[in-house]
Amino acid sequence: MADVAEQRVEETGEPDGLERLWTPHRMTYITGVDRPEGGYEQPAGCPFCQAPGRSGAETLVVARGELVFAVLNLYPYNPGHLLICPYRHVADYTELTEDETVELAAFTRTAMRVVRTVSRPHGFNLGMNQGSVAGAGIAAHLHQHVVPRWGGDANFMPIVGRTKVLPQLLTDTRIMLSDAWPAA
Numbered sequence: 617m618a619d620v621a622e623q624r625v626e627e628t629g630e631p632d633g634l635e636r637l638w639t640p641h642r643m644t645y646i647t648g649v650d651r652p653e654g655g656y657e658q659p660a661g662c663p664f665c666q667a668p669g670r671s672g673a674e675t676l677v678v679a680r681g682e683l684v685f686a687v688l689n690l691y692p693y694n695p696g697h698l699l700i701c702p703y704r705h706v707a708d709y710t711e712l713t714e715d716e717t718v719e720l721a722a723f724t725r726t727a728m729r730v731v732r733t734v735s736r737p738h739g740f741n742l743g744m745n746q747g748s749v750a751g752a753g754i755a756a757h758l759h760q761h762v763v764p765r766w767g768g769d770a771n772f773m774p775i776v777g778r779t780k781v782l783p784q785l786l787t788d789t790r791i792m793l794s795d796a797w798p799a800a
């Protein structure tokens with residue numbers, strides 16, 4: 617696990633507080649500490665292009681489709697916060713092909729069903745931030761957020777303001793969701 621933890625730190629910087637966690641309403645990357653080389657608009661190494669190539673203990677990919685995949689957010693707002701991404705490096709929703717659009721929608725629905733099975737959330741936030749100005753962390757590669765919500769979770773977060781999201785917890789979450797994901 618140490619290797620995984622080190623790798624994550626190397627890739628993303630040490631998550632060090634609430635201000636570094638992703639939320640739908642506050643930008644995570646304000647501090648710029650883990651700003652990718654080349655910036656968010658044109659990152660030198662796109663994490664969503666790299667994610668499908670990882671395997672074993674390194675991967676946060678929950679499910680792989682033909683044109684899109686589901687991956688855990690490294691900066692989850694809540695446990696089970698998934699991102700549905702096309703494999704293709706495209707930024708804008710209008711750039712998706714019809715087939716990508718259909719599979720992205722299907723994966724979003726499956727993600728909801730899987731997370732409901734595993735952790736019984738009370739609701740979800742679904743959505744895409746288009747462009748840095750709209751809050752997209754990695755604006756260059758489209759990603760649809762699937763965020764499970766529980767009553768009171770928004771109030772809970774500030775209380776645990778210094779809580780770190782540990783790579784081990786993400787790996788455990790990934791395995792649970794991946795096991796619950798229906799075979800294609």
Ligand SMILES: [Zn+2]
Pocket residue numbers: 662663664665666704705706756757
């Ligand atoms: Zn990309």
